[in-house]
Each structure stands twice: as structure tokens, then as C-alpha cells.
Amino acid sequence: MPYRINAMSTPSPQRLRSLLAFSVTLGMLGGCAAPTAQLAPRPPDTAWQPNASSKDFVLPPKPALAELIPTPGIDTLHPYSLAELIDLAQRNHPATRIAWIAARNAATTTEIAQRSWLPRLSATVLAGARHRQGEAGGQTLSVNSERNGHAAAGILSLQWLLFDFGEREALAEGAGQEAIAAHIGFTAAHQQIIEAVSLAYYAHGAARTRVGVAQGALANSRQVLEAAQARFKQGIGTVLEVAHAQQAVAQAELARVQAHGRERDTYHSLIAAMGISPLTPLKLADAPEPRLGIADKEPIERLVAAALARRPDIQAAYATLQTSRAGAKATDAARMPKVFLAASASRSSGTNVTTFPGFGQDGPTLNLSGSGSGVGAFIGVTIPLWDGETRASMQLQAYQRVEAAQARLDRVRQQAVQQIVVAQDALFTALASVEAATQLRMASRVTQEAASDAYRHGIGTVTAVTLAETQLLEAGQLLADARAAAQSAAVTLALATGALGSAPRP
DSSP states (O other), X not given: OOOOOOTTSOOOHHHHHHHHHHXXXXXXXXXXXXXXXXXXXXXXXXXXXXXXXXXXXXXXXXXXXXXXXXXXXXXXXXXXXXXXXXXXXXXXXXXXXXXXXXXXXXXXXXXXXXXXXXXXXXXXXXXXXXXXXXEEEOSSOEEEEEEEEEEEEEEEEEEEEEEOTTHXXXXXXXXXXXXXXXXXXXXXXXXXXXXXXXXXXXXXXXXXXXXXXXXXXXXXXXXXXXXXXXXHHTXXXXXXXXXXXXXXXXXXXXXXXXXXXXXXXXXXXXHHHHTSOTTOOOEEOOOOOOOOOOOOOOOHHHHHHHHHHHOHHHXXXXXXXXXXXXHHHHHHHTTSOEEEEEEEEEEEEESSOOOXXXXXXXXXOBOOSSOEXXXXXXXXXXXXXXXXXXXXXXXXXXXXXXXXXXXXXXXXXXXXXXXXXXXXXXXXHHHHHHHHHHHHHHHHHHHHHXXXXXXXXXXXXXXXXXXXXXXXXXXXXXXXXHHHHHHHHHHHXXXXXXXXXXXXXX
């Protein structure tokens, strides 16, 4: 019974697969040269599976790639300050080398564009042989003839573009703007490294302070546990007090372990921000206490105006816009005539040689039938007439690139204003947090001194004393975190305004 699909119903997947297999079988039987092996296609809903016979996917080692290059110029015994860390990062980070190479390449491109005004001189030397065999005849006589010839020629050619309606000037201007953008990128790379190292350094400093706080809190918790156990032995304490004290010790121990782990994480983040080898042992100096305080808020309009004039990304976007405009000028000039000077000097020797082929882009096509020399000079004009609208399409693309570059410049400006506003608000919030944390630490110190004085006079308890000391340590940690956040916010604002040119001051 033949297969028939009802237009009003949907066939099942099993029926469709049966129909497909039946059609493939008919095609294989009908072909005279069809192979005898049957096809076994994989169902379309079957997921790909790796080769079960493979043991693993580990590549064989290459010993040449296993070399670990140490970072030069690092003293493992010297404690490095933030300014020294930034200097190491600027000298060793791959981003600075990449940006410097890009700037050098852009400068070389500018030199190449400026050399387009110079003439082009080329020399061509040709040598060859020719064999000709033919038949010459008249009314009653035909003669077979055979000729052999050898020839050599030397040609010196001069090509000089004299006038092109500003095309070369526009190309040179565009190359110069690209070089400016590359140098701006080199500056931006340094600013970004300064910011990254500074933020990582401040985060690591806060983490180191947190370790000290965690160790002090653990010592206080152990003192509370000892006091609780002593009270229990004396019969004036309870099991619940001892259990709570043991729980506090366990929590303090966990906080200490986590603080050490965070310290190592921030250290590795600092090494990564510097771009040096992660295996480099680096000793860090203790950061001086920062001089922070609530400052007068500068008008945002003045801050934004100064930032827009010196931010690297805005200057780079403007240079890109100028490059696009220069490219549009070049495409306009490409549709205009060009005036050029051409000159050549040649010398040839040979017999019975009629033609020589040209060689390369500057090689001439010759027609030599003897020996001799010659010199010639010409002034010519070339006028583009029609090229299938290729130049018109290139001109349209150039103007579209100008519009896109202008849009990118506008977007960068808007993003810059947003970053400046957010960074300024974050800085003043962080400074206010420093002020509040300072007041909290002062209050905690008063509480700790009062609890200690009461305990010395037999009024207070050791539990109250240790609790007050722990709260004082935590207040100190909050102050350290607030200071690190304020320093980080100041660095971020300096980067947002384009003023981060060196290591930030304490």
C-alpha cells in the first residue's frame, strides 16, 4: 500500500521516518553506480557524544612553553610603597608595552603617509632568448626559415605625482590623527594601571587591618571563655554561659580564617593589577594614615568642563572623528584628476627580438628589435571616468564613518559626565562615612575605658570588658574600611576627571 499524507492531519514522527527510509531505499536501488553499503543516519534528535574510546583530552606537554620568566627589577626584601608598586606596574605590565607599540606603529604610518610626496624610482633588468621558425614563399617557391635571437635591456623609471587635489594631504592628516589617538591610548593605559593598582592596594590594606581585628576579637573571645569556665567551676556560672562563650570563640576563629583568606585574595588581585608574575614574592610597606576630611564640594559644571577637556577617551574619540573627516576628504579627492611626471632611461642589446613582457607593477612593456639606448620624460594627466560606482560607494562609506565617529564622541561625553557625577557623590559619601566611623571609634574607646575602670574597681565583669574591647576593634575596622573606600573613591574621581597622572597622595 503506497504512503499517502492527508492534508488535514499531521503525520507522526515514526511515519515520517519510515517514509524517508523508503525514499532513500528506492533512490539507492534505482542508481546503477550506487554503493551497496546501507546508510545509517543518526536521528536528528540524538545529542553529540564524545568518542568513548578516548581516555582523556589532555594535550602532550611542550617543554619549551614551561619556562617561567621572572619579573625583573624586584627586590624581595624591600617593602614597596604604593608609588613604587605603580612604577613597577608601569614598567612591567603588558598593557603599557602594547600601547607603546601601537603608538610607535601609528607614528610609522604617519611617516609613510608623508613620504607619498616623494618620487618613486625603479630599475628593471630583462634578458631572454627567442626562437622563430616559419615558412616564406612566393608563386613558385617556398622556403622554410629559422631564426634565433638574444636580447638584454636595462630600464630606469621615475614616477612622480605632482598634483592630486589634496588626496595625499588628507591621508597624511588622517594618519597623524591616528598617531595622536594612539599616544592618547598610551596615556590612558597608564592612568588605568594607576587606578587598578591603587584600588587593589587600598583593598589589601583594609584586608590586612581586618586580619588584626579578627585576631584581637579571637583573643577577647578566648578570655571570655576562660572567665565563663572559671565562673562555672566556682559554681556561680551556668553551662549555657560556657556554651555561648565557646560559640563566640568558634565564630571568631571562623572570622580570622576568612580574614586571612581575604587578605590573600586581595594580595593576588594586587599582583594581577600590576601585571607581574603571580609567583613573585612581594613585600608591602605599611601605608601611612591618610589625611581625609570633608572638603568643599566643587561645582559640578566646573568639574565636568575641566574633565571633558582632558579625559583621554574623549580626546581619542575626537581624534578618531578627525581621522574620519580626513578620510572623507581623501575619497572626495580620489574622484579628481591627477597630474604626474614620468621619465625613463633604457639601454638594450639584441637581434630579431620584437617584444619583451613587463615585470611587476612598475615594469614597462618593451618592443626591441636591435641595440640602442634612449631617454624620455613626460607630463601626464589621468582622469577617472567610470569605475562601476566604486569610488562613489567608498565616498558614501567615508561620510557614514564620520557620522558614526561623531555619535561615538557624543556618547563618550555623556558617559563621562555620568561617571563624574557618580564618582563625586561616592567620594563625599565615603568622606562622610569616615567622619561617622571616627566618631564611632571615639565612642567605643570611651566605653572600653569605662568598662576597664569599672572592672578594676570590682564593679564590672571581664565579659563586659572583653565585649567593649571587641567593639572598639570592630569600630577601628569600620574606620579602616571607610578610609580605604574614601581613598578608592578619590582615585576613581581623579580617573573620571582625567587628572590621575601619578600615584595618589596619602
